[in-house]
Amino acid sequence: MTIKEIKSTFLRKGWAGKTISRGETVQKLNPLIEAHVALNHAYTSLQPLLSSDDAKRELAAILKTARLDVGKLMEVVFSCGGTAFNGTSIEPGAFALKRDHALTELRKQEEAFRDLLIAERPIEHQIRTEAVLTRLLTNSDIRLSFIRTCVRHMSVPA
Numbered sequence: 001m002t003i004k005e006i007k008s009t010f011l012r013k014g015w016a017g018k019t020i021s022r023g024e025t026v027q028k029l030n031p032l033i034e035a036h037v038a039l040n041h042a043y044t045s046l047q048p049l050l051s052s053d054d055a056k057r058e059l060a061a062i063l064k065t066a067r068l069d070v071g072k073l074m075e076v077v078f079s080c081g082g083t084a085f086n087g088t089s090i091e092p093g094a095f096a097l098k099r100d101h102a103l104t105e106l107r108k109q110e111e112a113f114r115d116l117l118i119a120e121r122p123i124e125h126q127i128r129t130e131a132v133l134t135r136l137l138t139n140s141d142i143r144l145s146f147i148r149t150c151v152r153h154m155s156v157p158a
Contacts, residue, residue, distance in 0.1 A: 026082030037087040041095035
């Protein structure tokens with residue numbers, strides 16, 4: 001058990017000790033924002049490939065949450081006095097999924113994003129940042145579940 005886990009157990013939602021600086025927070029979160037924006041573009045490119053109306057509706061809700069997640073990350077960066085990655089340098093078409101193996105590609109991208117989030121777990125972030133990262137991890141699990149459901153129902157070529 002790490003010191004961070006021990007503190008979380010005893011202090012619950014409170015916090016004690018030194019956390020990373022605001023500048024370090026900005027440096028850590030901007031790559032997450034960039035990866036999340038790219039992932040959102042990939043999910044958007046999945047929409048026309050879906051055959052089921054139910055899957056399309058579920059994906060629309062997932063995308064709404066994913067955009068909010070990016071906003072929450074950006075808000076933390078702004079509150080730390082930093083400039084958040086805004087995605088204007090990204091061409092949306094650059095993340096279009098190929099019809100063949102679209103879900104496999106998307107699953108790999110989602111798992112890579114999840115790995116980035118898990119890599120942040122041991123770092124002593126400010127409590128608000130911790131809450132956002134935890135929420136992002138939960139939402140990533142929801143998206144992975146959606147992909148598994150699409151594969152099971154073959155809503156799109158795997």
